[in-house]
Amino acid sequence: MSDGPGGEALLFLTDEQLRQGSEAMFFAYRGFTADPDRILATMAYGRAHHRAIHFISRSPGTTVNNLLNILGVTKQSLNRVLRTLVEDGLVESRVGKADRRERHLTLTEAGAALERKLSDAQRARMRAAYRTAGPEAVAGFRKVLEAMMDPDMRRQYHALKEGES
Template sequence: MSDGRSANPYSGENLLFLTDEQLRQGIEAMFFAYRGFTADPDRILADMAYGRAHHRAVHFINRAPGTTVNNLLNILGVTKQSLNRVLRTLIADGLVESRVGQTDKRERHLYLTEAGHALEQTLSDAQRARMRAAFRDAGPNAVAGFRTVLEAMMDSELRHAYTRLKDAAS
């Protein structure tokens, strides 16, 4: 355009005033993207009679080895009963190890076993491949914008938990 504005209908300036229809399209894109993002791990987990709750537990135990059951409850936002069901299965199948806390014997610290690490690696490899391809296709500006949008969608408490996890990994 001759006035210096981008002709792209999805440029930053045009996205400041989204219509309900554009927002609906974004919501639907998120639903379908999530289905794609979880499809490969879902297939792997189905063979083991596991679901997404198992995947999330394995993922976050891997990200924070030694995390407590209470911390995992907070990260996942599930009930204690639901998490206990998942952890019992993962422990019985030799993927997660639960250790009594050194300072507080009531705490249970969670670690992946060698088999747990192998499963986590398989699941993460599938998701990383999908993310890598999408990020490569979208380009660095879109990747930065995507992360900004995701973080802006988080409630402040979740954003703090996300930031703590991100900082702990650095």
């Protein structure tokens, strides 16, 4: 068992230490989403639009059903988001060649530019935090995040990571 800088034994944390970790995650998430939220607000978009744009960018040509699975939202709520993104010229929806019931999604040039702007803001914040924390903390943080994922989510996460190579 290793003690961290605050003396916390990593395998035995008190409820108070866990509460502090939960609160830190809430505030970190607020910071992580603040910059994109400001950008999206100027366009009357929200986080659901950001998530859709992000994952369409990560998997160009993804299907609506795959996006539903990744985002864990209802078909109705995703359709509202996609409708505005398509109408505003940020996402293209094409009928599947093999299965005409499928809709394949890709970002347009304008959608890709918006995705870069949103991601650049988040990457800058993460880069600064990672530099402050150091490489061991970054690796540990990633392990903690992965350990918090449900098994299905972890599989989806690893599938996305494998798609990078």
